[in-house]
Amino acid sequence: MSAAPSPALPDERLAAGAARLTARHAGRFSAETVQVLLTDSYRRLAETASVSTHLVVLAERLTAERLGALAHVQGVPGSGLPRVLFVCSHNAGRSQLAAALLEHRAAGRVTVSSAGTHPGPEIGPYIAQALSEAGTDQAGAFPKPLTDEVVRAADIVITMGCGDACPIVPGRRYLDWPVADPDGVPIEVVRQIRDDIDTRVTDLLAGLPST
Structure with a gap:
């Protein structure tokens, strides 16, 4: 049985950020984990944003922070x-x-x-x-x-x-x-x-x- 596809991103412009974050965390987090967090970050920010122009950029920044925190929780070297x-x-x-x-x-x-x-x-x-x-x-x-x-x-x-x-x-x-x-x-x-x-x-x- 083939693996289930990753959920669709809420904005196609997020794909470039997902690729960057996945490459940065290669061997640490899967592309699916990155995509789930990125989608969640985008949706959370969209709930309160007064202007949506920069949502894609801000979602990538928030996801990068969340991935760094998750790496720290998991005891990844260099996150101490x-x-x-x-x-x-x-x-x-x-x-x-x-x-x-x-x-x-x-x-x-x-x-x-x-x-x-x-x-x-x-x-x-x-x-x-x-x-x-x-x-x-x-x-x-x-x-x-x-x-x-x-x-x-x-x-x-x-x-x-x-x-x-x-x-x-x-x-x-x-x-x-x-x-x-x-x-x-x-x-x-x-x-x-x-x-x-x-x-x-x-x-x-x-x-x-x-x-």
Whole structure:
């Protein structure tokens, strides 16, 4: 009996991304696994996206992150950096600030992810401005849904206002940062929130093991 065909991709333009990801993970994940995750990522992003123009590119990026997390969970060599996951409700404000600042300050020492329990359509403009002023790289940042692979791969999960929807996985180190919500506030307040998060990020990084 022949193997069942892979499910059709929801957008034919995803085929090129599926081929790239399959080649990158050759010997690690099958083409079918890559395609299933890519399809799921695309559909999740499409549920909340305000503009569909970049969905194909963003779905490939999200799938790449999910595959990296899955490799870490499975103990693939070379995937052993400490992993920190920031979670808030919409992944458009606090968790984006925290992830970008930790990525900037860690300089490759940490694998950083962020996600939302109910991801918004886009990152707030004042969030992007505050991060640009801090010298962080926001290229390619976008609100992402919380996925099982990324949660299970995290060594530290830091929650920021997602309440009962925050993920719980036994054995993880959990921190809750009571940071003010930057949604709808002036840029001056967003800068204060950014600086509060930056202080917490600096303290967190100081306590992580050296690599």
